[in-house]
Amino acid sequence: MSTQRKTERRYTLEDYFAIEEMSEIKHEYFDGEIFAMVGASLRHNLIAGNLFAALKVKLKGTGCDAFINDMRVSTPEGLYTYPDIVAVCDEAELNDDQIKALTNPTLIVEVLSESTKKYDRGQKFELYTSIETLREYVLIEQNQIFIERHERIQSGEWSRREYTTADAILELPSINFRIRLSEIYYRVDFDS
Template sequence: MPAQQPQGKMTVAEYLEMERASLDIKHEFYDGEVFAMVGASRHHNRINVNIAGELRTRLKSKPCDLFSNDMRVKTGVEKYSYPDIVLYCGDAEFEDNKFDTLTNPVVIIEILSDSTEAYDRGDKFELYRRLPTVKEYILVSQKKYWIGQYVRQQSGQWTYDSYEGVEQVLKIESVGCELPLSEIYLNMEEGWQK
């Protein structure tokens, strides 16, 4: 989980007012508590650019689109987060007329880091899977060729699959896209794998 801000509990209105006025730091919100988002590594940024670029190209002829990094998603009554990449289909739906809080994500992608991995795999996934529009949740390693994918089935159950190795292809069925891991990890510096 991101670093918690040392302040008392806030209301949703106070959080949104503060967040909309903040120009340099993003904050996630969880039941009245505010958490500052930490900066991303160069590997994280490279992977994000690669995924967003590939998805943008593949989605041009489809009724789906994406936001990267700065689109806040409402994940509950008093919960807001910033996924690394979020895809939606049809018209984007927003919480209010500020158009900065998406409410109908279909696919959420998080790039794992040491400081957020446990939260991304646990409590954050719990929040995302409660959203009725979310069909897929994808976790991307920034240390090696590895992707974990959770897919909501018709029954409501979630299935899990993982992709390892440069020759693998991630299939994002809910938006009809395939992304080769070789493209997701394109231009990573030598020696980045551990």
């Protein structure tokens, strides 16, 4: 998602659930704060749509599935958010909260915007790493060809790899998936 507008007061989780049930827009919740998730750019939608379409086709029959920007995810630290793309292998597990959220993602993908990229690379990444089932976290720039893939290695640490050319192949071993960056960035105009 794109720009987040911060609210001013502190909220309980129950407040967040009530707001989510009544609202036509999505919100992120963490540590008493609620952030409105507002519309994304054309580039953002093209990139997320291209990758999601490829994932849906290639994951069919593998025991893994992909969801696009309406699947709420929660972390053990209490972040409730809507990643641009999330993949889960095995059975999707939802929490017991009033507002259901996926608790066992295998892969999370965020398409970066200027207003959220620092958060996506920093605090949000730290919160995501607390999800034991998460194996990969992918960040995709929308203003240039640039993808960074973070992978949890056996020691529990995270390795990082960058992809910067259209002919590069993004490999996602957690879901046994490969895709050329030119497919992810198909029809994305960097000049507009």
